[in-house]
Amino acid sequence: MAVLVIAEHDGKSLRPGTANAVTAAGRMGGDVTVLTAGLQCVAAAQAAARLAGVKKVLLCEAPQYEGFLAENLAALIVPLAAGYSHVVAPATGFGKNLMPRVAAQLDVQQVSDISAVESPDTFVRPIYAGNVLATVQSGDRIKVVTVRATGFDAAGESAAPAPIETLAPAADAGLSKFNGQEVHKSDRPELTAARVIVSGGRGMGSAENFKILEALADKLGAAVGASRAAVDSGFVPNDYQVGQTGKIVAPELYIAVGISGAIQHLAGMKDSKVIVAINKDAEAPIFAVANYWLVEDLFKAVPELTKEL
Amino acid sequence: MKVLVTVKRVVDPQVKVRVKSDGSGVQTANIKMAMNPFCEIAVEQAVRMKEAGVVTEIVAVSIGAPQCQETLRTAMAMGADRGILVETGVEVQPLGIAKVLKAIVDKESPRLVIMGKQGVDDDNNQSGQMLAALLGWPQGTFISAIAINGDSADCVREIDSGLEKVTLRLPAVVTTDLRLNEPRYVTLPNIMKAKKKPLEVVKPEALGVDVAPRLKILKVQEPARRGAGVKVADVKELVAKLKHEAKVI
Numbered sequence: 001m002a003v004l005v006i007a008e009h010d011g012k013s014l015r016p017g018t019a020n021a022v023t024a025a026g027r028m029g030g031d032v033t034v035l036t037a038g039l040q041c042v043a044a045a046q047a048a049a050r051l052a053g054v055k056k057v058l059l060c061e062a063p064q065y066e067g068f069l070a071e072n073l074a075a076l077i078v079p080l081a082a083g084y085s086h087v088v089a090p091a092t093g094f095g096k097n098l099m100p101r102v103a104a105q106l107d108v109q110q111v112s113d114i115s116a117v118e119s120p121d122t123f124v125r126p127i128y129a130g131n132v133l134a135t136v137q138s139g140d141r142i143k144v145v146t147v148r149a150t151g152f153d154a155a156g157e158s159a160a161p162a163p164i165e166t167l168a169p170a171a172d173a174g175l176s177k178f179n180g181q182e183v184h185k186s187d188r189p190e191l192t193a194a195r196v197i198v199s200g201g202r203g204m205g206s207a208e209n210f211k212i213l214e215a216l217a218d219k220l221g222a223a224v225g226a227s228r229a230a231v232d233s234g235f236v237p238n239d240y241q242v243g244q245t246g247k248i249v250a251p252e253l254y255i256a257v258g259i260s261g262a263i264q265h266l267a268g269m270k271d272s273k274v275i276v277a278i279n280k281d282a283e284a285p286i287f288a289v290a291n292y293w294l295v296e297d298l299f300k301a302v303p304e305l306t307k308e309l
Numbered sequence: 310m311k312v313l314v315t316v317k318r319v320v321d322p323q324v325k326v327r328v329k330s331d332g333s334g335v336q337t338a339n340i341k342m343a344m345n346p347f348c349e350i351a352v353e354q355a356v357r358m359k360e361a362g363v364v365t366e367i368v369a370v371s372i373g374a375p376q377c378q379e380t381l382r383t384a385m386a387m388g389a390d391r392g393i394l395v396e397t398g399v400e401v402q403p404l405g406i407a408k409v410l411k412a413i414v415d416k417e418s419p420r421l422v423i424m425g426k427q428g429v430d431d432d433n434n435q436s437g438q439m440l441a442a443l444l445g446w447p448q449g450t451f452i453s454a455i456a457i458n459g460d461s462a463d464c465v466r467e468i469d470s471g472l473e474k475v476t477l478r479l480p481a482v483v484t485t486d487l488r489l490n491e492p493r494y495v496t497l498p499n500i501m502k503a504k505k506k507p508l509e510v511v512k513p514e515a516l517g518v519d520v521a522p523r524l525k526i527l528k529v530q531e532p533a534r535r536g537a538g539v540k541v542a543d544v545k546e547l548v549a550k551l552k553h554e555a556k557v558i
Contacts, residue, residue: 093469100438109523175447179474253557
């Protein structure tokens with residue numbers, strides 16, 4: 001048995017979720033190899049080599065991996081997979097886009113978004129927006145699995161870095177072209193890695209009003225998130241969305257402001273250690289999952305909270 | 310150009326599901342069902358492209374129980390021209406879905422397949438990508454915009470850090486994300502018209518596809534409940550609790 005982990009990275013460092021996927025991989029049995037493929041990713045490969053539990057790193061650099069196009073990465077991974085019992089990736093946008101293409105070409109049924117490993121062939125995964133946990137067993141020769149980061153601790157640093165081997169790229173599939181990204185730079189921590197998250201919903205009312213939450217987030221060193229309603233209304237960009245079909249987070253502290261608590265939002269944050277909800281609606285469903293809740297107008301409560309801290 | 314859209318019949322997203330007492334599955338008997346929200350967005354996109362003159366024919370496909378015919382009729386009421394139901398009592402998993410759809414694509418030769426990014430019941434987010442792989446076609450997942458330019462499709466994708474632009478050679482498979490469009494409500498006249506549109510029923514065996522599941526569901530259960538929380542009177546009390554009781558700040 002041997003596990004191949006497909007690292008998500010930005011060339012310079014590993015993205016959150018990869019270290020958690022390595023931990024999950026360690027529970028599947030056998031040595032863990034990490035593949036870092038991209039346009040230029042030596043630094044990311046070196047970061048992977050320093051993760052505890054990693055036996056070897058494969059480094060593959062080529063222009064056709066810019067933008068991590070699934071068609072090209074799958075062409076690289078599929079022939080490689082024959083030497084492994086498991087192929088694993090974080091269940092981030094990157095992993096979700098890529099892994100099913102790999103699984104289909106290997107003619108296996110992927111197990112998506114696992115929250116626990118029971119044995120090398122048995123996994124737990126949330127379904128129905130996290131309201132149900134399914135324990136599933138795969139009889140396929142190669143298990144293709146994506147990992148929900150909040151289910152596993154991030155692998156720490158190892159004493160001695162693993163060896164890095166260069167891998168020849170596969171040919172460009174010529175099916176798609178990457179035309180760039182529009183990403184938002186921020187000094188705040190990443191949503192999926194933050195210890196504290198301040199999140200706003202429809203109750204915020206406008207993009208301008210999110211400044212109130214940003215001030216609170218600055219005081220707490222927190223990331224800023226949002227519900228689907230806030231994103232759909234144009235208050236914040238899509239990458240702020242926490243929920244069933246957005247980001248899944250489980251910080252130490254999640255402060256939900258002006259968020260009613262729809263099933264689909266809860267799916268993304270109900271495993272947070274401490275949940276605080278501030279809403280002027282005393283019947284808001286979010287209060288059912290909150291450790292502490294405050295029924296008050298957020299435009300009064302949040303600035304006051306920021307001042308108190 | 311011809312477009313294929315897929316529509317899945319799922320438990321209505323507003324319903325809080327319950328697990329059967331023997332843990333063998335989720336209670337779905339007599340539960341309100343609906344078209345998967347991401348599939349609604351897929352149908353809506355195809356219809357808008359037809360209204361814009363880019364698409365000439367929309368074929369809607371569903372896979373499952375006979376009741377999926379209702380879901381196909383809804384797709385046709387939104388504007389799909391005809392429907393195909395691949396009828397089976399098996400709960401087909403994504404690999405099986407992709408194989409069935411490949412057989413249909415091989416027969417129908419659409420230029421574009423538009424699918425929802427995930428079913429809100431099993432939250433797999435796999436079928437579109439798998440279909441693209443089996444066809445050897447490019448995939449544009451989680452799209453929030455699409456424009457056809459001759460032999461290719463320019464797509465904007467929602468990614469974890471923002472937005473990404475890709476160009477896909479046609480034919481291609483795309484999967485919809487939330488902000489691609491807002492689906493229309495079906496009107497009564499269109500519901501009536503949809504009853505007369507063609508709806509073909511086929512079995513997976515007739516397509517030469519084995520839909521037997523690969524993953525065995527050992528058990529399902531509800532997750533551990535969170536403990537009850539407390540209401541705080543004001544901000545001062547909240548801060549005190551967070552500092553001294555929860556110790557998170």
